[in-house]
Amino acid sequence: MDIKHHQNGARGQRRKQPHTTVQRLLSWGLPVSCSRFLWRQPGEFPVTAFLLGAGAGGLLAIGLFQLLVNPMNIYEEQKIMFLYSLVGLGAMGWGTSPHIRCASLLLVPKMLGKEGRLFVLGYALAAIYVGPVANLRHNLNDVIASLGCTVELQINNTRAAWRISTAPLRAVFKDLLSSKELLRAETRKHLLCSCALHQEEKQAGVLGLNTSWERVSTEVRDYVHHQEARLEWALGLLHVLLSCTFLLVLHASFSYMDSYNHDIRFDNIYISTYFCQIDDRRKKLGKRTLLPLRKAEEKTVIFPCKPTIQASEMSNVVRELLETLPILLLLVVLCGLDWALYSIFDTIRHHSFLQYSFRSSHKLEVKVGGDSMLARLLRKTIGALNTSSETVMESNNMPCLPQPVGLDARAYWRAALPIGLLVCLCLLQAFGYRLRRVIAAFYFPKREKKRILFLYNDLLKKRAAFTKLRRAAILRRARQQKAPVSPGVSATASSWLGLSTAVYLLVVLGRHAAAVPGLHAPRRSSLPPPLVTATTTLPTRG
Incomplete structure (x- = not known):
């Protein structure tokens, strides 16, 4: 017991x-x-x-x-x-299954990585489409409708002016038509010639040239509506693809978990707590240690607890920021174009007001004397022109002026928010990569222990090889600095030269030995150092 x-x-x-x-x-x-x-x-x-x-x-x-x-x-x-x-x-x-749990939790750091940025990129494009692009489309449609309305207004005004100006003449012809039987009876015995009627029909030299403005406006409006329908269909397809993008994120999570468990070098660059514990244990036993790392070694590893982006992570962050520049430039260009067109259309609206005023008045009086047939005929025809009228017609183009709509600050923020989130994800990518290793280590502690031991032993081997190379370089440099003694130099000078060279070599080698542990070890020290082993067992998250 x-x-x-x-x-x-x-x-x-x-x-x-x-x-x-x-x-x-x-x-x-x-x-x-x-x-x-x-x-x-x-x-x-x-x-x-x-x-x-x-x-x-x-x-x-x-x-x-x-x-x-x-x-x-x-x-x-x-x-x-x-x-x-x-x-x-x-x-x-x-x-x-712990593998399913691990892969599901890995979705969080994966959403902070490139898969999550792809997901957010779709929402950024949708926000740009709903914001500046939709406003551009609305303003352009309004301008097209304004042009069509202006043309129709001019045609209607011209038609109304023509009708008003020709109203007396039409009245004369109506009177003539109403008295045609009387005129026929008067001229039947005097005019015995036959008349032929020739009808003139206007045709265009080019087929389709005489298309009316109403038809042109309708065709342009139909084309714009067709393009809008295509854009709506593309937006719906983009939404479906965004929903399917989650499958890529899930696949990336399982792929990371498999690589973590099968490839011991995969993403094995983190100086964790267990790494520090191994180094402290070796320090107490008087063995060679790694901490603190040298500057060249710090550039190849990551300290997970540091709140800053480190050297090995900076290259990925810069590359991802450069990849977000096209979508950022697209947003800036579209917002600038929308603002410029709104300013132009608003200026046109305030300075394009036109008022049409048509005034028409006439008074005609014709007197025909005599009792002959011609006098009676002229009295019946030209006498109908004895009319007087006064017409006033006023109109303006206010209903046809464009009504542009400008985006407010809230709309611009809604369009720029996904882009800002995309930039934040680029900056948080390094911390997301650290988080995915923490999640995998939580569910597979035995595997994490083996990976840390491998990393420690690998760094020990690299430092021993680096020490050997530096020692050989220092000795080679010391041999190159030994100058040959010329015949004109005395023995005393040569002895002093040899003594100074020896002192220099001793100083250099002594400094390097102080900086690099184990430099003055015997020849067998150049062999690979003893590897770190551990017998502690940790459970696996079930």
């Missing part, structure tokens, strides 16, 4: 020694029962693990359904089928 109690105490003491920062924080902030559940051995608490995992997986599946499937334009029966399928798969996967 004492031996068993001692073993349980030793096991609890070993469990209380966290090897990661996450384990230290969870052990400090959670109760003992929760810590035991999180860091349980394989096979412990199977029912509780299944129920909690199934509940969490079902809730996550419902959230994904509301985010991706529900906005799609499909039938309700299909949406319900998708909902049941996602909830069932999520509950079963989270309840039974």
